[in-house]
């Protein structure tokens with residue numbers, strides 16, 4: 001993997017972070033049921049933490065000489081809290097796997113400058129910790145039917 005490929009992969013990660021932010025925020029508007037208040041609050045807070053991830057990714061991309069993407073993937077209109085958390089579980093496990101895989105690719109790459117490589121590896125370590133923490137919390141929510 002060279003620097004351009006690294007920037008392009010980080011841009012794909014950025015698209016996922018935008019997707020997460022949109023999903024959590026949108027779901028906070030739509031969620032229904034007895035626990036709407038608590039769930040909507042959690043989702044809105046979560047959207048704010050994804051906004052922070054977006055800023056962090058964009059800064060790293062610009063620092064590497066790239067231009068951050070601004071698009072996101074389509075998200076569903078879900079109202080049921082259990083379905084929302086199931087979808088969130090899918091989103092978060094996907095990115096945790098992506099970051100772990102990306103870190104390996106960076107370590108294996110002979111074409112990257114060592115400072116770029118270590119910087120991005122450490123950055124992704126932080127993102128992995130955050131997303132894995134979220135994922136584990138979401139899995140806890142899913143252990144009970146919260147309808």
Ligand SMILES: [Fe+2]
Nearest residue numbers: 020050092131
């Ligand atoms: Fe996320």
Ligand SMILES: [Fe+2]
Nearest residue numbers: 017020050053
């Ligand atoms: Fe995130």
